[in-house]
Amino acid sequence: MFHRTRFSGGALLAAAALAGILGCNPTGGSNGGKTANGGSEDPIKIGLIASLNGELKPWGEDSMRGAQLAVKEFNDAGGLNGRKVELIVEDTASRPEQGKTATEKLLNEDQVLAVLGEVASGITQPAAEVCQAAGVPIIAIGATRVDITEIGEYVFRACFTDNFQGAAMAKFAYEDLGLRRVAMLTDKKQPYSTGLSDIFRKAFESFGGTIVAEEFYEGGNIDFQAQLTNIKAKNPDGLFCSGYFNEVGPIARQREALGLNVKMVGGDGWDSRELIQSGGTGIIGGFFCNHYHNSEDRDEVRNFVEAFKKEYGNEPATAMGALGYDAATILLDAIKRAEKIDSKSIRxxxxxxxxxxxxxxxxxxxxxxxxxxxxxxxxxxxxxFEPYKQVPFFVFEG
Incomplete structure (x- = not known):
């Protein structure tokens, strides 16, 4: 889970796309959890929760910058009939309990009409429960765990689910890589990791493959010798790592040192360039699922990357920049189309x-x-990282 005024060159296309979000809509009126306060010239307040400190900081910073960029472009293009949107950011510090507190602050003190975030499923869950109870919509940026949106009708997401990415990578491992005997390494304390491993197992076995072993660890550990030794004894031809890049890099190094010469496959939790440094030669040739890449040959990607570099001085480091931008775009588009400027109408x-x-x-x-x-x-x-193959959306019923 990772990576987002411009008014020059190809970047104008993205600003024009956001300008299409503008339109005529009345303000005020109460039909849901929150209603915009003040007059028609007061800003429309929305919130963002992000991991700006802690182990998920690379993703959190990118998600914030992506959302801020979308809001800036929206406001620079005129806002909603001249009315600006104000994005209020709160730090979750990569902790679920802080995510809950940050969301409560946004709703109770700042009176936001909607919330964006988080990048992690474990942090999004308590935040979504707060929003659902208050009748305020939340759009998860990178929370891929399947049951997040089952919390209630006010909970949405801009990313794909683990149901899809787990099945997509199982299909890729079986059909494209020709793997038949795969072992799994799962972070048992991360709901994202346990959920993704569960889906991968079901999908891979449904395609005809075999899961020969599953070993567990806890995030923050750096020694995986025991788990990898156990896996090597099962003679797999592939290794699925459903955790985050923080541990996947050391796993890759230790796998190579142990002589476990198998393909590594994973999910969007790998998405950080730190993985290449921490994984060394052991991670080269691995494959993982992601939401987009800076090098894709699409106008939307080129314009976004150009605008991000102009605003922040560098390209997005992770896909969370794009997902933060997309989540904000969904919300801004909804504000434009809403019958009233209140939480229920926006939902x-x-x-x-x-x-x-x-x-x-x-x-x-x-x-x-x-x-x-x-x-x-x-x-x-x-x-x-280099784009290898796009997997069209499909529904896995396993």
Whole structure:
């Protein structure tokens, strides 16, 4: 889970796309959890929760910058009939309890009408429970765990689910890599990791493959010799690592040192360039699922990367920049289409999002409040990640 005024060159296209979000809508009126306060010239307040400190900081910073960029472009293009949107940011410090506290502050003190975030499923869950109880919509940026949107009708997401990415990587491992006997390494304290491993297992076995072993660890550990030794004894031809890049890099180094010469496969939790440094030669040639890549040959990607570099001086380091931008774009589009500027009306508008152009693809919200969009398989190279194959959206019923 990782990576987002411009008014020059190709970047104008993205600003024009956001300008299309503008339109005529009345303000005020109460039909839900929160109603915009003040007059028609007062800013419309929305919130963002992000891991700006702690182990998820690379993703959190990118998600914040992506959302801020989308809001800036929206306001620079005129806002909603001249009315600006104010994005209020709170730090979750990569901790679920702080995510809950940050969300409560946004709702109770700042009186935001909607919330964006988080990048991690374990942090999003308590935040979503707060929003659902208050009747305030929340759009998860990178929380891929399947049951997040089952919390209630006010909970949405801009990313794909683990149900899709787990099945997509199982299909890729079986059909494209020809793997038949795969072992798994799972972070038992991360709901994201345990959920993704569960889906991968079900999908891989449904395609005809065998899971020969599953070993567990806890995030923060750096010694995986015992687990890898146990896995090597099972003679697998592949290794699925469902955790985050923080541990996957050391796992890759120790796998190589142990002589466990198998392909490594994983999910969007690998998405940080720190993985290449921490994994060394052991991670090169691995494959993982992601939402987009800076090098994709699409106008939406080129314009976004150009604008991000102009605003912040560098490209997005992770896909969370694009997902933060897309989540904010979904919300801004809903504010434009809402019958009233209140939480319930905005929620209703989010639920009808259809074929909205985003950096990570065409964005539609399904009846389960999940984004329906393709996934991108990336290969780890010596100096960067390289797009390998796009996997069209499909529903795995396992």
């Amino acid at each position: 209703d508008a989010i639920s009808t999002t259809k074929d909205l152009k985003g950096v990570s693809g065409s964005l539609s919200i399904g009846p389960d409040r999940n984004a329906q969009k393709p996934a991108l398989v990336l290969e780890v190279k010596k100096d960067d």
